[in-house]
Amino acid sequence: MKQFIKSFCVAAVAVGISASASAGNITVKGSDTLLILAQKWAENYMGSHADVKISVTGGGTGTGFAALQNQTTDLCDASRKAKAAEIANCIKAFNARPTEYKVALDGLSVYVNPESPLKELTVAQVGDIFTGKTKNWKEVGGPDAPITLYSRENSSGTYEFFKEHVLKGHDFAASAQTMPGTAAIVQAVLKDKYGIGYGGAAYGGGTKQLSIKKDDTSPAIDPTENNVESGTYPIWRYLYVYVNPALDKGDIAAYLNWIRSDDGQKYVKEVGYFPLPKNLRN
Amino acid sequence: MGIHRGHQARPVEWLAEKFIFLVSLSAIVMVFLIFLFVAREALPLFFGETNTALVQKPIPTADLEKLSPAKLQQYLELTPAQFAAMDKDTLKSLMDVKQEAQDEVPEEFRNDPDARINTTEWRYLVLPHQWNHYDKPEYIWQPVGQIQKYNIIPLLVGTLKTTLIGLLFAVPLSVGAAIYVSQMARPKMREIIKPTIELLSGIPSVVVGFFALLVMATVLQKVFGYQTRLNAFVAGIALGFAVIPVIFSIAEDALTSVPRAYTQAALALGASRWQTAWQIVLPAALPGVFAATVLGFGRAIGETMIVLMVCSASVMSWSIFDSARSITTTIAAEMAEAVSGGPHYRILFMLGALLFAVTFVSNMVAGAVIQRFKLKLEGKR
Structure with a gap:
């Protein structure tokens, strides 16, 4: 029995290590407004980049920021700008302001x-x-x-x-x-x-x-x-993605660049939002 | 302790016993932990540590050196551990954020007297206040916006309104059905009716809400002809459907378990079936029926999805044909977007604690009342 428990523990630790070490896992959490678009992006990006795994969940912009500051998500989708209190929470958690990217228009x-x-x-x-x-x-x-x-x-x-x-x-x-x-x-x-x-x-x-x-x-x-x-229609807004600047490199940076490229922006229209103007694209 | 009656307990039995003990212990621990968590999150509100005043005088970042550490820590809302771990640059950027928040306040609100009010003080939470741009003092729940208004009275009224309508609808129907099924129905009839009513409890409340939103709201509006299509009345009736099986099955059990000797004696003395049921069996089963009602109340006040789907405007009105917003709906709908640790978040937890307290007290009162009923029925008082 003891032997069994011991080997079980070893196996569990090994699985845990391999899971966290495997490169290219991106978690996205936040706004329900952006959820469908984020899923669309993730699917299409994973289609062309087999080594990257992106998991997208909703829950609301506030939930996304809470996860960002607890560092349980890499990217936070937001349908509004971060509030001062949320920026302050991020600074308290990882000593830096979250980086803001505009990703679409609504x-x-x-x-x-x-x-x-x-x-x-x-x-x-x-x-x-x-x-x-x-x-x-x-x-x-x-x-x-x-x-x-x-x-x-x-x-x-x-x-x-x-x-x-x-x-x-x-x-x-x-x-x-x-x-x-x-x-x-x-x-x-x-x-x-x-x-x-x-x-x-x-x-x-x-x-x-x-x-x-x-x-x-x-x-x-x-x-x-x-x-x-x-911008001639008077009621419109940006949709955002926020990221911890320390994580904004490698796969995550590549993914964010792709979202804001012409390639990524072409999916925006499919879900009912509007692509970024050319000067804000990547 | 345990199974030691004449023979040595087998290891499996011993394990099973310990396991069951652990399970029951974990239930107690869970209840305690949940309560502790809810209370902890709501606590800063009770100590007046939250401040929602829109316009606050920020301390210029350049004055960082002049501030005493204790004051700085309080100003930036840091815990001592967080404060100790921070270097000067981080503190500076935190102060910048405070400054920016003030710079973002629209011009119009800078001179608004409401912008200097800490809206999480108790008098703004429970008493009406005449806000700028309003003609008279009002109870307002509008937690999102420049000036956050957190009056909880519309939510309490909304909760009571929908719950009471639901109970008024469900109690007579389900107790009536229970009397019929347990006392008057022929066995064949009973075998059809009882499982059918109990099947109602198997319908997920989101489905009941969906049905109420699309079908009941339209039908009831046609029948009663009120203006607001989705209102507390529709929500109450839909809640009733969720509560009926709860009250019915417990009341029916209570009525069935009245000793047959009572019924037989009444019938032998020449009482009709109806007289027996109404004057003998129902009074004897009253504690059980009352317990059923209280459980129904707990179910109704805690029900979220139905009220969320049918109506949720936080109107301060006792009219049953106006909309209503219940506490559970508010928590479910707003928690996801509240800034964690912010005043809105704390108030939602406070509402959760309030709901917990209400059901706890109602259960306790019900327990006491049932005890008294029982003693009275058994002739001990």
């Missing part, structure tokens, strides 16, 4: 029911609608009916971005219903004649996506690919 559209006569709104009008200042469609040129708001869970990077940049930091109306995902918002808006929601520009299937004016005087812009990539 445009956010405002969805309404296809039956709505509305075509365009200014950013400020959208903000007023979601803070609850504007309660009736007729105030923005629609029918005389109350507006039903559909928003995201506050854990979503989309929620946070919308709050900071469209609501200008003000609170969402308490009556805004929080939906578990963009698909749920689209479903709800399709069922609700007087509903309004927001989400990724590529996910609005079936709803009417409003043209957005930056302010009263500027032209209304459709959330199309060209407009988002050129």
